[in-house]
Amino acid sequence: MSETLSPLISSDHGRDVEGGKYVTRDGFGKEVRLDEPSLAWGYHVLDPDTPAAWGARFITQGSFLDLVWDRQSTVWRDREAMDELIELLNGDYGVIANIRSTYKTLHKRFDVCGWEAEEVLLADGRRVKAVGNTNASHGYFYVAAWLKGE
Secondary structure, three states, rough: OOOOOOHOOOOOOOOHHHHOOEEEOOOOOEEEEEEEOOOOOOOOOOOOOEEEEEEEEEEEOOOOOOOOOOOEEEEOOOHHHHHHHHHHOOOOOOHHHHHHHHHHHHHHHHOOOOOOOEEEEEEOOOEEEEEEEEOOOEEEEEEEEEEOOO
């Protein structure tokens, strides 16, 4: 089953931002401008030069990750880059599917567990890198994915 980002995290990102500043949306959908890339939800580790990033707090259910629609966030300085990232994240063979598959493997090997905080590499492709960490939360898995710089 294919799961895509919710309408909250859609490809309608408004206009590009001048001067290298980043844009995100607050809980009410209002644009907020930032000097550095930062995610409201997800793992707070990003490449400071990324043109676009996505983060989420998944709920862990054994080796399955449940993606909750209102626990996701994006930040971008380039609208086209954000559109590209969302396209790469979604779909049956997208980065989110790869994150789930990698987590499942790591969980079954006890390389990731809810009582230890340890960063794990989830995806490292040509365009996207993703990392995650339970932060010893006993039930959540925090993820950040971003476009690599050109």
